[in-house]
Amino acid sequence: MxxxxxxxxxxxxxxxxxxxxxxxxxxxxxxxxxxxxxxxxxxxxPAEWYRESSGSSVIEPNSVTEDNGRTYHGYKEGKYFLPNDAAEQDRLDLHHYSSRIMLQGRLYLAPIQAPKRVLDLATGTGIWPMEFAQEHPDCHVVGTDLSKIQPQHPPANLQFIRDDAEEPWEFGPERFDFIHARYVCTCFDNPKAVMRQAFENLTPGGWVEYCDxxxxxxxxxxxxxxxxxxxxxxxxxxxxxxxxxDFRVSRHYKQWLEEIGFIDVVERNxxxxxxxxxxxxxxxxxxxxxxxxxxxxxxxxxxxxxxxxxxxxxxxxxxxxxxxxxxxxxxxxxxxxx
Structure with a gap:
């Protein structure tokens, strides 16, 4: 590339x-x-390189321990190839921190206005929807992932669900005003199908944002x-x-979004x-x-x-x-x- x-x-x-x-x-x-x-x-x-683990990682009871001593998701075992243990949770949170720096402190770039329902795909530790829910207390936020490694007591307006985004979505008849997906190039066998489900589950005038x-x-x-x-x-x-x-799949996102039917598609490098x-x-x-x-x-x-x-x-x-x-x-x- x-x-x-x-x-x-x-x-x-x-x-x-x-x-x-x-x-x-x-x-x-x-x-x-x-x-x-x-x-x-x-x-x-820098000082943060000497930091100790927070100890607040979540252990998923049905995780599988592999021959390298790391734990991986047990639900739909083998579908995802990165660990879900404390060290990986620290990595995910550090990448969240670096992403906020990249976006100048923001969680997203989409011009959303007073969203009522928001979905975060492949939510990982749940840090993105946690912070989004705190910034938007009147919004109902949902985060999904194969691993249930999110906090057990999130804000009242946030719900975590163990779910495979490649299966048919079953979130009820109410659609989402904003659907967010970050660093998911490693996650899906059929990423365009996931994108199409996002389109079908978005309110008219809603937004989807990929940061990948x-x-x-x-x-x-x-x-x-x-x-x-x-x-x-x-x-x-x-x-x-x-x-x-294909770990270069993000190169196709703009074209796919337009083919699926999204409008006002903006790509920012x-x-x-x-x-x-x-x-x-x-x-x-x-x-x-x-x-x-x-x-x-x-x-x-x-x-x-x-x-x-x-x-x-x-x-x-x-x-x-x-x-x-x-x-x-x-x-x-x-x-x-x-």
């Missing part, structure tokens, strides 16, 4: 490189102590080429193909920045959080798909070590296309 061009971005979203990260004598902080790397220590070791990416690791200056980060994305796509899924290399303080913070989420959880994200691609557990661990070293390399200015 080709990197975005500068004109593809809104000016406020353009990820300019901090000049300090272009110095030819900068080396990876994995190779030298931060004090000798040419980059301020706080840029690579591919797993391509790109850079506008070519610094990601040949790195373990780039190779990771390639291997993830190869592993996904063995399951019949953003950069899911990895690492604190941007000049913008906002994108720098987003990159720190995204890098932290990947650093901690690359093995869990990769395990099943890398096994599909022929890797042994030992090879996965060795690859993850090289991946983490590249994450800490300030000369690599990587991003995911969003």
């Amino acid at each position: 080709e990197p975005f061009e500068p004109h593809d971005f809104h000016p406020e979203d353009y990820p300019d490189i901090d000049p300090r990260y272009l110095s030819p004598n900068i080396v990876s902080s994995a190779a030298l102590p931060p004090s000798q790397s040419g980059i301020p220590q706080e840029a690579w070791l 990416s591919t797993v391509d690791v790109l850079s506008m200056d070519g610094s990601s080429q040949g790195t373990t980060l780039e190779h990771w994305g390639e291997l993830m796509m190869t592993g996904a193909q063995t399951t019949g899924r 953003m950069a899911g920045v990895v690492g604190p290399w941007c000049k913008s303080a906002r994108l720098k913070q987003m990159g720190r959080v995204t890098a932290r989420a990947l650093y901690d959880n690359v093995t869990g994200m990769s395990y099943k798909l890398f096994r599909n691609a022929g890797f042994t557990p030992e090879q996965i661990d060795e690859f993850a070590a090289r991946f983490r070293a590249d994450l800490l390399n300030p000369a690599i200015h990587a991003y995911f296309p969003v």
